[in-house]
Amino acid sequence: MSDVVDLAEFRTAFVVEAEELLTTANTSLLDIEKALRAGNKNIRAVRELFRAVHTIKGLSSMVGIEPVVGIAHRLETTLRAADRAGGSLALESIDTLLEGVRAIAKRVRALADGQPVAEAPSELLDRLERLESATPSTARQSGAGALILDAEIAGKLGAQDQAQLLEGLAQGRRALRVDFIPSPLRAEAGSTITSVRARVAKIGDIVKVVPISVPVTADAPGGLKFGLLVVTSESAQALADAVGVDPGMVYSLAAPPAAGILGAVLEAEPEEPSVSRHGVVRVDVERLDDVMERLSTLVVTRFRLSRALAELAAAGADVRALAQIMNENGRQLRDLRAAILRVRMVPVSEVFERVPLLVRGLSRATGKQVRLVIDAGTAEVDKGVAERLFPAVVHLVRNAVDHAFESPDERTRAGKPAEGALTIACFERTNSQLELTISDDGRGIDRKLVADRAHRPLPDSDAALLELLCLPGLSTRDEATMTSGRGMGMDIVKRTVEQLGGELTLQTRVGVGTRFVMHVPVSISIVDAFTFECAAQRFVVPVTMVEEVVDIDPARLVRGPTRRGGEAPRLLERRNETVPVVQLESLFRLGDRGGEARKALVVRRNGEPMAFSVDRMLGQQEVVVRPLEDPLVRVIGISGATDLGDGRPTLVLDLAALSGALSAATLEPAA
Amino acid sequence: MGEILVVDDSKVMREMIIACLRAQPGLSFTQAASGLxxxxxxxxxxxxxxxxxxxxxxxxxxxxxxxxxxQDKLRSLPIIVVTTRGDDASRATALAAGASRFMTKPFTPEKILSEVRELLEQPAGAPR
Structure with a gap:
């Protein structure tokens, strides 16, 4: 049959997956060695190592890499025996096992490089075959006592599983069970056994997950629940949070004490979370910044090159060959940049790891009960963005617990659950932008209270309310009274988000709750930007910020109503919309351009469009943005500076912030 | 003609299995990366x-x-077990646990295709 696939086509994919598995194998081996040296066993690492090797064997047999199959098979045999013996391995065998993994890695790399794959050395195969796992030992029956297990669970646990649970207890950790019920509704909300498992794996070792049949109900439409058995140093509450269930769904598996187990578990101080990261190299952010800086200089050099090339071409030289090399070089630079940006990415879930502890502390300090749900899925964010954004998240979380949530009594009276629900969610809106939502079901923000306190007119929308909340002056008064629900440091939150080139929005309903939404770029530093000229000065604006570049016909501009103390704004008719036109040169007091502007950049903020007139569009290119971090030179509407290759700094404009400031009329004239 | 669930913790393996089965028209595929x-x-x-x-x-x-x-509703669902462990004990265990067919890796595209075709042609509810 002609349409049958050739599995050899999967060799490239095999290499990628095999390399991941080899990383897991190496990490596991080192973990095992460490445990053995300390006189312990690491049952989980032995099992992971076994599975990695087993998968490599299966895959390499499918794509026909026999030498790898041979080595993996020998490794697997030893490791299966070790796994069955409850994770027992002789310390002396680690070196040989590492050698075996190395031998596989070498052959995978050869395959990746298109080199012939060497036969497995028979001497190594012999040594691997001679490896004997250490004397099998049964589970340590220590003073930690026995386990309480339902019959349906106990029947599905192997001896190794029970050993792992007891081992955990013996090490002073907790052995807990938590149940998760899958449903289409939960799946839609991103909660599947896979995501739950991933979240739980971050705070503990999953010993076993047991599927349990339950009667079909509205809550359990699949007639199924999963019981997760976990060894963890974290609290039962943290486990319940990870699964997104009530703490009542968490049971301790340790037999004694007879009563008040959960209470005791909840009261105990949590130890340092044990987070296992496999195959991860930790790199100082400064080093990454350094790499980025070096790349930036390359980008700038490239600008200079292309200028020189343009000059050559203008002088009549034949630059075709050179231009081709330049193209190639541009592509390589983009690839390099993408590679570096990938290295800088961290999982958003990791960024939020500290939040549960923060909420726990706040909840204790205020006496308010909080149910925290964090769902960051698989979203990733640049380390630099994460570090700037985290304090803003902390502010919002703090505000929610301090101000937004009512006391348990008050909540009960209002017909709400005593526990306040705080949700932090994050997903990738596009491949360059994240949406981060922090919502609570607290008292909501009272517009009138905020307006009174700020001595401003009543805001007519949530957007206007947010502008008020972000007035720097509002914070101190609000903090003291704690009645409006928000205000503390909101100006800082907003500024942080805007400096990142993002946007902060608010939705709130009195009595129902508040939701803050941040749209932030996944990464910063290098952006695609328009360059333009205005009053003989060059500026740069990120492409993502501009909705449209429009032509202006001065004859068709109309005068709007006169504003207090100012010139009447001119309006541009555009697709059934009137767009106010702002002259950048007068805003920045750049002097006269001598003639009417012919182009304008339209930006939209909170749904409101605004056009900034400019003299001339110069082009579109990637620019390296250096944020202006000195608070003394912070100007609304300017987010940073860049070098377009001529050695002179060029300002990067934040037209969105500028339009926001203009429409809120909080911008000092020509600041 | 049918929705196939492909369960393997290796992404490459799932992709290979699906690539093999694409030769059979009318099938759509869902992947699962774990038993859970x-x-x-x-x-x-x-x-x-x-x-x-x-x-x-x-x-x-x-x-x-x-x-x-x-599970009553899943009792007669055709299930092909595909494994690297080809020993008799594994085969016996899998068949005893309710596997409809047992195949060892490596397998050829033709082999898995013919197994799938045979199972899908059986009338629903027929003995496996």
Whole structure:
């Protein structure tokens, strides 16, 4: 049959997956060695190592890499025996096992490089075959006592599983069970056994997950629940949070004490979370910044090159060959940049790891009960963005617990659950932008209270309310009274988000709750930007910020109503919309351009469009943005500076912030 | 003609299996990267056939089989076990746990295709 696939086509994919598995194998081996040296066993690492090797064997047999199959098979045999013996391995065998993994890695790399794959050395195969796992030992029956297990669970646990649970207890950790019920509704909300498992794996070792049949109900439409058995140093509450269930769904598996187990578990101080990261190299952010800086200089050099090339071409030289090399070089630079940006990415879930502890502390300090749900899925964010954004998240979380949530009594009276629900969610809106939502079901923000306190007119929308909340002056008064629900440091939150080139929005309903939404770029530093000229000065604006570049016909501009103390704004008719036109040169007091502007950049903020007139569009290119971090030179509407290759700094404009400031009329004239 | 659930913790392996089965027109595919995900998906949606790996984290293929065969609505669902462990004991265990067919890796595209075709042609509810 002609349409049958050739599995050899999967060799490239095999290499990628095999390399991941080899990383897991190496990490596991080192973990095992460490445990053995300390006189312990690491049952989980032995099992992971076994599975990695087993998968490599299966895959390499499918794509026909026999030498790898041979080595993996020998490794697997030893490791299966070790796994069955409850994770027992002789310390002396680690070196040989590492050698075996190395031998596989070498052959995978050869395959990746298109080199012939060497036969497995028979001497190594012999040594691997001679490896004997250490004397099998049964589970340590220590003073930690026995386990309480339902019959349906106990029947599905192997001896190794029970050993792992007891081992955990013996090490002073907790052995807990938590149940998760899958449903289409939960799946839609991103909660599947896979995501739950991933979240739980971050705070503990999953010993076993047991599927349990339950009667079909509205809550359990699949007639199924999963019981997760976990060894963890974290609290039962943290486990319940990870699964997104009530703490009542968490049971301790340790037999004694007879009563008040959960209470005791909840009261105990949590130890340092044990987070296992496999195959991860930790790199100082400064080093990454350094790499980025070096790349930036390359980008700038490239600008200079292309200028020189343009000059050559203008002088009549034949630059075709050179231009081709330049193209190639541009592509390589983009690839390099993408590679570096990938290295800088961290999982958003990791960024939020500290939040549960923060909420726990706040909840204790205020006496308010909080149910925290964090769902960051698989979203990733640049380390630099994460570090700037985290304090803003902390502010919002703090505000929610301090101000937004009512006391348990008050909540009960209002017909709400005593526990306040705080949700932090994050997903990738596009491949360059994240949406981060922090919502609570607290008292909501009272517009009138905020307006009174700020001595401003009543805001007519949530957007206007947010502008008020972000007035720097509002914070101190609000903090003291704690009645409006928000205000503390909101100006800082907003500024942080805007400096990142993002946007902060608010939705709130009195009595129902508040939701803050941040749209932030996944990464910063290098952006695609328009360059333009205005009053003989060059500026740069990120492409993502501009909705449209429009032509202006001065004859068709109309005068709007006169504003207090100012010139009447001119309006541009555009697709059934009137767009106010702002002259950048007068805003920045750049002097006269001598003639009417012919182009304008339209930006939209909170749904409101605004056009900034400019003299001339110069082009579109990637620019390296250096944020202006000195608070003394912070100007609304300017987010940073860049070098377009001529050695002179060029300002990067934040037209969105500028339009926001203009429409809120909080911008000092020509600041 | 049918929705196939392909269960394997290796992404490449799942892709290879699907690539093999694409030769059969009318099939659509859902992937599950673990036994847990497989059980979850099976409990919430109807499939015509499952291709199942044995060695997976948390719960392996045998446990998936045992669970599935304990469910009335899934009792006669065709399940092909595909595994690297070709020994007789594994085969016996898998068949005893309720596997419809047992195949060892490496297998050829033709082999898995013919197994799938045969199973799908059986009238629903026929003895496996």
């Amino acid at each position: 995900e497989a059980i979850e998906k099976l409990s919430l949606k109807t499939f015509q056939l499952v291709v199942l790996d044995l060695n997976m984290p948390d719960i392996g293929g045998i446990e998936v089989l045992e669970f599935v065969r304990g």
